[in-house]
Amino acid sequence: MSSSRLRRSELSTPAHSTKMIAKAAASDADLVFLDLEDSVVPALKAPSRANIIDGLNTLDWGTKTRACRINPVSTQWCHGDLYEIVSAAGANLDVVIIPKVYGPRDVWFVDDLLTQLEMQFGLEVGKIGLEVLIEETQALSRVEEIAACSPRLEALILGVGDLSASQGIRLGHIGAASEGNHGYPGDVWHYARNRMIGAARANGLDAVDGPYGAISNPEGYEREASWAATLGSVGKWAIHPSQISIANEVFAPTTTEIERATAAVQAVQEAEAAGLGAASFQGMMIDAATARIFDAVLVRARLCGVA
Numbered sequence: 001m002s003s004s005r006l007r008r009s010e011l012s013t014p015a016h017s018t019k020m021i022a023k024a025a026a027s028d029a030d031l032v033f034l035d036l037e038d039s040v041v042p043a044l045k046a047p048s049r050a051n052i053i054d055g056l057n058t059l060d061w062g063t064k065t066r067a068c069r070i071n072p073v074s075t076q077w078c079h080g081d082l083y084e085i086v087s088a089a090g091a092n093l094d095v096v097i098i099p100k101v102y103g104p105r106d107v108w109f110v111d112d113l114l115t116q117l118e119m120q121f122g123l124e125v126g127k128i129g130l131e132v133l134i135e136e137t138q139a140l141s142r143v144e145e146i147a148a149c150s151p152r153l154e155a156l157i158l159g160v161g162d163l164s165a166s167q168g169i170r171l172g173h174i175g176a177a178s179e180g181n182h183g184y185p186g187d188v189w190h191y192a193r194n195r196m197i198g199a200a201r202a203n204g205l206d207a208v209d210g211p212y213g214a215i216s217n218p219e220g221y222e223r224e225a226s227w228a229a230t231l232g233s234v235g236k237w238a239i240h241p242s243q244i245s246i247a248n249e250v251f252a253p254t255t256t257e258i259e260r261a262t263a264a265v266q267a268v269q270e271a272e273a274a275g276l277g278a279a280s281f282q283g284m285m286i287d288a289a290t291a292r293i294f295d296a297v298l299v300r301a302r303l304c305g306v307a
Contacts (some may be wrong), residue, residue: 057089069097073098111150155269212224261294261298
């Protein structure tokens with residue numbers, strides 16, 4: 001399902017903390033997900049659902065996308081996460097994030113349960129979108145199949161922390177691609193990023209880069225975000241509020257990019273009006289196929305409110 005939501009920054013917020021939930025609602029993140037999975041210990045998972053319900057129903061979220069990350073479908077909490085939150089706050093929930101997906105059947109379980117709950121509680125069927133974490137080698141090996149498996153799907157997220165463990169990659173911290181990499185000559189995540197982004201784009205989905213654990217290293221976060229943006233990702237997770245502004249800047253077109261894209265599209269349009277198949281632009285030959293690249297820049301600029 002194609003989505004027009006902004007996902008430059010997706011802020012992770014532990015659901016056990018009402019203070020953090022309130023701060024997240026007031027932040028500049030494009031999307032906030034209230035997390036019931038990795039950031040919440042087992043004893044607090046069920047009680048933390050009430051914090052999500054209260055936050056969704058009472059806080060001012062502005063134009064943010066409101067999301068929650070449920071527990072994996074293989075756990076005893078997944079069904080309860082969905083039932084309690086959708087039944088009490090489904091009207092104020094935009095997206096559910098599914099972790100630890102291994103194949104389409106995991107997505108279908110959540111999709112079908114959401115459909116039943118939307119029907120039961122009088123919500124528009126299909127209103128709640130899905131984002132899926134690609135964080136297991138099994139998921140990466142089937143990412144094209146997963147990307148095409150549900151009309152609710154809006155985005156794929158590269159979850160490099162669990163993927164490191166699943167693949168046996170030796171890294172110093174979550175998201176590091178060039179630090180403590182034991183001499184690996186380049187970005188260890190290039191293949192995974194590129195494959196996931198290609199699968200997402202082929203199915204009209206957004207591709208989102210996952211977390212970067214070294215919150216005291218903004219340069220490292222910016223580097224990883226820039227690499228992901230170059231390959232076609234539209235945003236990145238922020239696990240600390242200090243990372244939000246970096247993501248918002250990296251994944252928004254610059255003034256120079258917007259001006260160049262506008263001029264390029266105009267050049268192609270003028271060439272077509274003159275009966276020509278291509279135009280000369282800044283020393284390059286560009287045509288309709290090239291214009292698609294620049295059109296995408298302008299679409300992103302309008303979404304970001306900078307065009």
